[in-house]
Amino acid sequence: MNRQLTAIIEREGDGYVALCPEVDVASQGDTVDEARNNLKEALELFFETASTTEIQQRLHSEVYVTNIEVAVG
Template sequence: MTRQFTLVIEREGDGYVALCPEVDVASQGDTIDEARANLKEAMELFFETASPEELSERVHREVYVGQLEVAVA
């Protein structure tokens, strides 16, 4: 079975950090593609090893991604 998850990638220093907010799993890589592949591997390992209790605590069914306007000095 497969399921779609949200992927957020941001530049950090000389590399990229990839995050899946639904399960609070993150990884990194030197390129966007590497960060994405490393996150996929990390998530697959998480789902293989997580207990049912951990899954019920960590898997968020609703994640909203948007923009927020904030005044900055």
């Protein structure tokens, strides 16, 4: 079974951090592609080893990624 999940990737220092907010799993890499691939591997390992109860507790069924405008300064 395949599942569509969200990957948020941002630069941090000399590399990139990738986060899946649906289950709060993160990984990193030297490039965007490496961070994404490492996150995919971490997610597959999580779903392979976590109990059904843990998955249900951590899985957020709705995640929204959007932009907001805020006043600064």
